[in-house]
Amino acid sequence: MRTICSEDHRLHFPQAELHAGQFVTPFERPSRVEYILARLRERGLNDIAAPDPVAMAPIRALCRPDYLAFLEHAWDEWKRAGCAGEIIPASFPARRMNADRAPTNIDGKVGFYALAAETAITAGTWAAALSSAAVAQTAQRIVAGGARAAFALCRPPGHHATADMFGGYCFINNAALAAEAFRADGVARVAVLDIDFHHGNGTQDIFYRRGDVFFASIHGAPEHAFPYYLGYSDETGEGPGEGANLNLPLPPGAGYGPWAEALDAALARIRAFGAEALVVSLGVDAYKDDPISFFTLDSPDFLDAGRRIGRLGLPTLFCMEGGYAIEAIGVNAVNVLEGFLDA
Numbered sequence: 001m002r003t004i005c006s007e008d009h010r011l012h013f014p015q016a017e018l019h020a021g022q023f024v025t026p027f028e029r030p031s032r033v034e035y036i037l038a039r040l041r042e043r044g045l046n047d048i049a050a051p052d053p054v055a056m057a058p059i060r061a062l063c064r065p066d067y068l069a070f071l072e073h074a075w076d077e078w079k080r081a082g083c084a085g086e087i088i089p090a091s092f093p094a095r096r097m098n099a100d101r102a103p104t105n106i107d108g109k110v111g112f113y114a115l116a117a118e119t120a121i122t123a124g125t126w127a128a129a130l131s132s133a134a135v136a137q138t139a140q141r142i143v144a145g146g147a148r149a150a151f152a153l154c155r156p157p158g159h160h161a162t163a164d165m166f167g168g169y170c171f172i173n174n175a176a177l178a179a180e181a182f183r184a185d186g187v188a189r190v191a192v193l194d195i196d197f198h199h200g201n202g203t204q205d206i207f208y209r210r211g212d213v214f215f216a217s218i219h220g221a222p223e224h225a226f227p228y229y230l231g232y233s234d235e236t237g238e239g240p241g242e243g244a245n246l247n248l249p250l251p252p253g254a255g256y257g258p259w260a261e262a263l264d265a266a267l268a269r270i271r272a273f274g275a276e277a278l279v280v281s282l283g284v285d286a287y288k289d290d291p292i293s294f295f296t297l298d299s300p301d302f303l304d305a306g307r308r309i310g311r312l313g314l315p316t317l318f319c320m321e322g323g324y325a326i327e328a329i330g331v332n333a334v335n336v337l338e339g340f341l342d343a
């Protein structure tokens, strides 16, 4: 299985993340990629390559133009406004305010395009987000070209990003880009399976009214887990997308038993949907020692999960999402890949 990874992920590493009322070193940090690369090499998965140059047209088709313009120019505007630190959202279009018009003021614009305040933007964020998109685009082309699977080692992640919002450490939805690329390649029905601990609100939002892309997510129940405001089981899609959205929320402390049952339910629905290609939003923050999650999966469980996904028999693109128990992220992410290959 070929892995695509860009060194430009290093351009995004904010000084701080707002967490539990303190500014801490961001959980989503460059060393995550280093641990995964080390584990890939340790396990003989040495086919690792850099991405092709990013293709902007598919990104422009996925994201709202004003949002992309914001991402590209935010840092310069922020600095021109005399803001001393990194970009952190502080004001949001809250209930009964007007969320249809972006203010001119950069502080107002930041909150207009943000869905959470834990994600900072720095001078290198735009370039890093584009490099992550290029990773997904390149890996998708490998699968579209006939490979059984490929691994897009994306950083920053993408599944919380919508067409017009960033947050949850995400800026451009890499998995959604890949699903759209499969559609553009003529794959009639594509499925996105999100096994990250957190609900893939961005991916759901992008495809919610679409019947050609099936979205399934297993995640911490939104009453208890970020992103909090989406991910309920009664969100089943709208219009042409009715029935093409499956949320499988699980309570705090859920272990591999119920998690695997949810996975099997998702895989059965993906099969029934008639998917011809699969994008897996590969987050491994369902791991028992993850610092910001509450499931209790152990490393061998990720091997079994990979096997179950592999038995679907679909061309599969793995897109790296979350996972913040950094010493274990390599074992856990690569276990999914090895289980898949073993299926």
Ligand SMILES: NCCCNCCCCCS
Residues within 6 Å of the ligand: 018, 019, 020, 118, 157, 160, 168, 169, 196, 198, 226, 283, 285, 292, 321, 322, 323
């Ligand atoms: N400060 C703890 C809340 C976490 N907020 C963001 C979580 C993003 C996960 C991305 S996979």
Ligand SMILES: [Zn+2]
Residues within 6 Å of the ligand: 196, 197, 198, 283, 285, 321, 322, 323
């Ligand atoms: Zn996550």
